[in-house]
Amino acid sequence: MNSMDSVEVAAIRTAAQLRAARLPLEELNPADPQGFVDDTVGYVFERLRREDPVHRSHSPIPGIDTYWSVTRYRDIMQVDTSHGIYSSEGGITLMDFPPGDEQKLPMFIAMDPPKHDEQRKAVGPIVATANLNNWQDLIRERTGKVLDSLPRDETFNWVEKVSIELTTYMLATLFDFPLEDRRLLTHWSDMATSNKLTNPDAPDPEVRMAELHKMLQYFTRLWNERINAPPRSDLVSMLAHGPATRNMGPAEYMGNLVLLIVGGNDTTRNSMTGGLLALHENPEEMAKLRANPALVESLVPEIIRWQTPLAYMRRSALVDTELGGKQIRKGDKLAMWYLSGNRDESAIPEPNRFIVDRERPRQHLSFGFGIHRCVGNRLAELQLKILWEEILRRFEVIEVVGKPTRIRSAFVRGFSHLPVRIPG
């Protein structure tokens, strides 16, 4: 990073820190996407955890309005594990849509039991141990190919050439999706998470829905092929043949596709970038890892904690209840800020340090807890483990040569650009 960049970054951080400290509590709004673009939302969370851990937050964005910010690890755990009190049916992001708006897609992550359990069971076997074992060699081979094809002695975008490429390949494999069209998956994933109300550069809602309908059309063709063939172990075939999913209507098929595409794409993609950045910013940790590559085992969960690629999940209260001393009313919506809980010093020692040999690295919130816990967590860990093993075998250094560009979203915490250079 050049010195002008670092001066600018430092100034933005100082201003954000002052602002988070001085604003009246009721004006703090962690869902402001600017805090994610600048990566300064941590200052807001620090104050909320200390002064008002279950906070009544207001957003000026219509459709978000008023919500509870749950910022401490233990309170988040309580909400996440109480699905009888805190429902997922209202959706998993803070944005509300008018009744009947087709933008609110039905998908199993946004359902309660028993329907949630039935639909989740239909796709769960895709990431069962036997499948993971089968894929290991394939993932390693592809990862090696991608890394070997990277340019030398020139600056390139790590997000584009590594993170997107590897996760999109994996996703195409899970769906048995034509490999030559795989970048469509990236495109649809980006479309699905785009939101004009929080990001002026995003496509209009009509454009977004039109693209998602193209996705549905493409996948309907795959569905029709596979429903007329014996069951196979790809996601489309599993959905088409599964008793709980084979009668899904088009909206539900679209919703579950969005869930699986975003869940399998945006998350690991950003951990692949975030991990490289974290190791660059903590050279002593990189040195530890180089000296002992077996630390990849604890590096991977630490990267996932550090990045927290989904910053929150939303729940809606089904009844009047109490949380952290606050009265929650039936119908209130809550954001469980995983990103904040992952920096809570009452649950995680030295949470603001990135430590590759952390004592209990797996006790983080990034996958969520309870019945909605990330179904693909083991696959995500496997992809990251193989990526880092193969990086360590090949490159002595990967230089980060400029500042990252972060995505304008309070939900998907990620990057669109990270300039790097590999000498040699």
Next chain:
Amino acid sequence: MVEVTFISFSGKASTVDVPVGTTLMRAATDNRVPGIDGDCGGNCACATCHVYIDPKWTARVGARNETEEGMLNAVDELRSNSRLACQITLTEALDGLVVSTPEAQH
């Protein structure tokens, strides 16, 4: 003290001694027994401490609770003797208990 034996997927046995009142999950994590991650710290919220109770012990260990049932719903290789180790408190009656861990946790 209570003695419990964990048998890993590859067949390796680890026997540990823990105080009465310890959960079966803590018995493993406190003694670094492989195959039990306990990501949620014992909140019945991650299903990474899934164990199979040795058939000789199932009656004494007892049945799953409702939350546990909900979490076990999502694991692969669910069996009738599946339990979550964090939901089992070790008493003197369980001295000598034998459990094994599934392939997913090796």
